[in-house]
Amino acid sequence: MRNLLIFAVASIVMLSAPAGLAAGEVNLYSYRQPFLIEPILAEFTRRTGIEVNVVFARKGMIEKIKSAGANNPADAILTVDIGRLDALREADLLEPVDSAVLNANIPANFRHPDGLWFGLTTRARVALVSKDRVTPGELKTLADLADPKMQGRICMRSGKHVYNIGLIAAVIAHDGEVVAEQWLRGVKRNLARKPQGNDRAQAKGIYEGVCDVALTNHYYLGKMATNEQKPEQKRWANVVRVQFFDQNGRGQHVNISGAGIIKNASNKADAVKLIEFLASDTAQSMYASLNFEYPVKSGVKTHPLVESWGSFKIDTLDLEEIARHRDAASRLVDKVRFDFGS
Amino acid sequence: MSAVIDQFQRGNAAAGLWTAVTLSIGALIAVPLLSVLVIAMGPADGIWAHLLTTVLPVYVSNTLWLMLGVGIGTITIGTSTAWLVTMYRFPGRRVLSWALLLPLAVPSYILAFVITDQLEYAGAVQSSLRAVFGWTSARDYWFPEIRSLGGAIVVMSLVLYPYVYLLARAAFLEQCFALFEVSRSLGRGPFTSFVTVAIPLARPAIAVGVSLALMETLNDFGTIDFFAVATLTGGIFDVWLNMNSTAGAAQLAVVLVTFALVLVVLERVSRRSRRYHSTSSRVQALPDYRLARGWGIASTIWCALPVALGFGLPAAVLCNYAAEFYAVTLEADYFRYVWNSVRLATWAAAVAAALGILLAYGVRLAPRRTIRGLAELATVGYAVPGAVLAVGILVPLGHIDNALDELSRGLFDAPLGLLISGTATGLVVGYVVRFLALSYRTLDASLTRITPSMDGAARTLGCGAGAALRRVHLPLVRPSVITAALLVFVDTMKELPLTLILRPFDFDTLATFVYQYASDELLEESALGALTIVAAGVLPVLLMSQTIAHSRPGHR
Numbered sequence: 008m009r010n011l012l013i014f015a016v017a018s019i020v021m022l023s024a025p026a027g028l029a030a031g032e033v034n035l036y037s038y039r040q041p042f043l044i045e046p047i048l049a050e051f052t053r054r055t056g057i058e059v060n061v062v063f064a065r066k067g068m069i070e071k072i073k074s075a076g077a078n079n080p081a082d083a084i085l086t087v088d089i090g091r092l093d094a095l096r097e098a099d100l101l102e103p104v105d106s107a108v109l110n111a112n113i114p115a116n117f118r119h120p121d122g123l124w125f126g127l128t129t130r131a132r133v134a135l136v137s138k139d140r141v142t143p144g145e146l147k148t149l150a151d152l153a154d155p156k157m158q159g160r161i162c163m164r165s166g167k168h169v170y171n172i173g174l175i176a177a178v179i180a181h182d183g184e185v186v187a188e189q190w191l192r193g194v195k196r197n198l199a200r201k202p203q204g205n206d207r208a209q210a211k212g213i214y215e216g217v218c219d220v221a222l223t224n225h226y227y228l229g230k231m232a233t234n235e236q237k238p239e240q241k242r243w244a245n246v247v248r249v250q251f252f253d254q255n256g257r258g259q260h261v262n263i264s265g266a267g268i269i270k271n272a273s274n275k276a277d278a279v280k281l282i283e284f285l286a287s288d289t290a291q292s293m294y295a296s297l298n299f300e301y302p303v304k305s306g307v308k309t310h311p312l313v314e315s316w317g318s319f320k321i322d323t324l325d326l327e328e329i330a331r332h333r334d335a336a337s338r339l340v341d342k343v344r345f346d347f348g349s
Numbered sequence: 350m351s352a353v354i355d356q357f358q359r360g361n362a363a364a365g366l367w368t369a370v371t372l373s374i375g376a377l378i379a380v381p382l383l384s385v386l387v388i389a390m391g392p393a394d395g396i397w398a399h400l401l402t403t404v405l406p407v408y409v410s411n412t413l414w415l416m417l418g419v420g421i422g423t424i425t426i427g428t429s430t431a432w433l434v435t436m437y438r439f440p441g442r443r444v445l446s447w448a449l450l451l452p453l454a455v456p457s458y459i460l461a462f463v464i465t466d467q468l469e470y471a472g473a474v475q476s477s478l479r480a481v482f483g484w485t486s487a488r489d490y491w492f493p494e495i496r497s498l499g500g501a502i503v504v505m506s507l508v509l510y511p512y513v514y515l516l517a518r519a520a521f522l523e524q525c526f527a528l529f530e531v532s533r534s535l536g537r538g539p540f541t542s543f544v545t546v547a548i549p550l551a552r553p554a555i556a557v558g559v560s561l562a563l564m565e566t567l568n569d570f571g572t573i574d575f576f577a578v579a580t581l582t583g584g585i586f587d588v589w590l591n592m593n594s595t596a597g598a599a600q601l602a603v604v605l606v607t608f609a610l611v612l613v614v615l616e617r618v619s620r621r622s623r624r625y626h627s628t629s630s631r632v633q634a635l636p637d638y639r640l641a642r643g644w645g646i647a648s649t650i651w652c653a654l655p656v657a658l659g660f661g662l663p664a665a666v667l668c669n670y671a672a673e674f675y676a677v678t679l680e681a682d683y684f685r686y687v688w689n690s691v692r693l694a695t696w697a698a699a700v701a702a703a704l705g706i707l708l709a710y711g712v713r714l715a716p717r718r719t720i721r722g723l724a725e726l727a728t729v730g731y732a733v734p735g736a737v738l739a740v741g742i743l744v745p746l747g748h749i750d751n752a753l754d755e756l757s758r759g760l761f762d763a764p765l766g767l768l769i770s771g772t773a774t775g776l777v778v779g780y781v782v783r784f785l786a787l788s789y790r791t792l793d794a795s796l797t798r799i800t801p802s803m804d805g806a807a808r809t810l811g812c813g814a815g816a817a818l819r820r821v822h823l824p825l826v827r828p829s830v831i832t833a834a835l836l837v838f839v840d841t842m843k844e845l846p847l848t849l850i851l852r853p854f855d856f857d858t859l860a861t862f863v864y865q866y867a868s869d870e871l872l873e874e875s876a877l878g879a880l881t882i883v884a885a886g887v888l889p890v891l892l893m894s895q896t897i898a899h900s901r902p903g904h905r
Binding site: 034035040041042060061062063064065066067068070071073074075076077078080090094097165167169172200201202203204205207208211215216217236237239333334336337338341342344346347 | 399400403404407470471485486487488494496497576577579586587589590591592593595673674677681736739740743744746747748750751754766767770771846849850852853854855856861865866868869870873
């Protein structure tokens with residue numbers, strides 16, 4: 008018994024290495040995969056001498072911040088869509104920031120009015136369409152996805168994925184739930200297969216002849232088209248072209264990747280510096296060149312490949328409005344049994 | 350049994366201590382489950398009305414089909430192979446007897462990825478079919494959907510059958526073969542004797558193995574998400590993250606727990622009114638029936654198939670990827686991830702095995718229904734998805750840490766920060782809480798096989814409860830203690846959801862490193878990491894097999 012106790016105590020002592028609370032370090036929770044942002048964070052550290060410690064997870068972050076209470080060690084959080092940022096805001100876990108740099112670099116429609124969160128890049132949820140099997144003009148609007156002419160031709164990942172929830176929420180915000188439901192039922196009827204896989208797998212579906220139209224975030228095409236290590240992805244990219252939605256109407260739906268400062272942050276000053284850096288010319292062009300995303304800061308060039316797909320008209324719908332309809336969107340996906348396939 | 354032990358318990362001052370130990374360990378594992386229950390008390394904004402009219406029936410039916418499929422799959426593979434390698438001599442038996450445990454080292458999401466990779470359109474199988482028949486596109490022919498309920502059942506059966514195999518083999522080895530031979534000499538065929546004598550005798554062990562496999566089935570998210578199968582676990586995450594309702598998610602988790610409770614009750618019912626203590630202390634050498642050549646080769650194939658599919662295939666594919674993409678892993682802090690994983694798994698295994706034996710023995714000493722019931726209840730947390738359990742652990746840990754911090758600030762003016770939940774200690778606590786069920790169930794099943802007259806003898810000769818455990822029970826169940834520790838070790842190496850949430854800053858394990866790629870279906874880039882997880886599981890699995898093989902006195 009006594010041995011066991013000693014063992015237990017020793018165990019705790021050995022593993023309780025001091026948490027990274029040292030001055031000059033920023034602790035970051037990230038919904039983004041670290042390998043995507045590491046070069047940018049490294050550049051930040053090189054310039055400022057401020058170290059950035061990261062925890063990457065996609066679940067339980069809100070609960071983790073809440074349970075830590077006053078001792079919360081995290082300073083900032085990075086997300087890949089507006090939904091998580093809004094959930095953090097709703098849980099009252101974000102600290103308002105008033106930064107002249109951020110206000111100047113980020114257009115007002117991509118940041119919270121009180122500075123609770125900041126969009127850093129935008130990503131367009133576009134259609135990749137088969138060069139051979141989809142004629143120009145055949146698919147121009149989101150509504151076309153529900154048209155009978157698309158029967159059995161669409162590939163999509165799960166309707167419950169955050170990217171699709173954002174898109175469906177935008178449709179609800181524009182057209183109301185009744186119309187959105189009819190639309191979603193139509194899209195479901197047109198699916199070539201049960202929703203599955205990630206965004207790249209949908210483009211692969213076109214290459215394999217399973218479907219003609221794939222719904223994906225735009226940057227995946229850039230990643231596939233330039234993938235030297237997996238040349239098969241270049242072949243997938245080769246058979247498709249980008250189609251932006253609703254260019255004669257309300258414009259293309261976009262979502263953001265963004266950041267916010269967490270309440271009780273012990274190193275708020277440096278965390279703000281980090282977000283300011285992420286919104287600077289340097290980091291913004293790194294986002295564009297490394298990950299093919301659209302920078303939010305005007306004047307920063309997008310990747311030449313992305314540039315070649317043309318400019319497009321953005322749907323100016325308020326991002327918070329999209330976030331508000333996420334719950335309804337998720338319920339709609341259940342209601343039409345979208346993920347069970349046609 | 351209870352009557353005998355009760356006698357020793359009465360008037361024994363130490364009995365109170367044992368009850369306290371048992372109850373506090375039970376409480377420790379029950380805490381996260383209780384905190385999930387507390388969260389479930391919150392308002393859920395009409396989520397049930399919504400779920401009932403839309404997807405809940407599908408969640409429930411998919412979950413039940415999955416459990417049925419995996420149950421049948423693991424029992425069929427696990428018991429048949431265990432029986433063959435224990436009783437018969439056929440080509441490759443010696444190697445297969447340990448190789449059959451290897452799939453245990455493969456995380457199910459990795460097998461899911463690899464099998465899909467091979468069987469999907471661009472994979473080796475369909476590519477060859479197209480080449481042979483001249484098809485040019487997916488529209489030219491029909492091929493079964495891999496990302497489906499069926500696919501999930503196959504993958505989970507392949508990685509989970511070792512639980513049944515492990516426990517069934519141990520039980521077969523401990524069986525008295527005289528009974529089997531009596532059955533044979535009375536004219537029953539080998540198969541009938543297997544079904545009517547050997548299986549009923551091994552039933553408690555098989556039931557434990559299958560209940561562990563099914564609890565893992567219930568808590569799995571990675572595989573069912575990859576195969577796009579809507580189960581209760583998937584529903585929990587949907588309600589939690591998409592509908593932003595922690596309370597609703599916790600309520601669904603409670604439904605999941607009731608499924609697990611039904612499992613536990615079924616397992617207990619299958620043991621009811623039967624005691625499976627060894628009645629004879631005579632041990633004879635195993636019979637080693639030699640199989641006719643055709644049957645021998647058939648047995649080899651039957652036993653080699655699950656090893657090939659559940660271990661050989663993923664290991665080969667990972668090796669292949671690793672040879673090409675090793676740089677990504679090595680450029681990262683690979684060796685530190687290995688060190689972190691191994692260190693955590695070792696601690697978790699040691700603590701879980703130690704607490705597991707104390708709990709199982711405590712329950713044995715106090716076989717009143719309430720205490721046993723509490724222990725059973727506490728261990729159903731194993732069926733809860735790791736991420737949910739993690740939140741259940743975070744909440745009480747946060748309270749404890751903040752209270753400690755306040756105390757320390759008040760007394761010594763020294764802030765402690767998050768002493769447990771902010772450090773790797775929180776992870777070990779999490780693993781122990783999650784995997785104690787594994788070690789408790791293994792050890793409980795093993796202790797049950799020791800006849801209570803042993804306790805009686807030890808206590809009449811003047812041993813206290815603690816001394817009896819140390820001098821009588823521990824030596825007898827030592828193989829099972831080692832097995833329990835190794836099971837926890839292997840499972841901790843693979844553990845992902847709880848690790849992701851509970852880990853401190855800049856703290857990666859092999860599993861979390863692999864996940865940042867695998868979460869986007871980029872397994873190739875992290876193949877070396879995944880391969881290391883598998884490889885690190887091989888050694889414990891070999892040790893486990895050694896331990897079991899030597900558990901039969903006189904067995905070579």
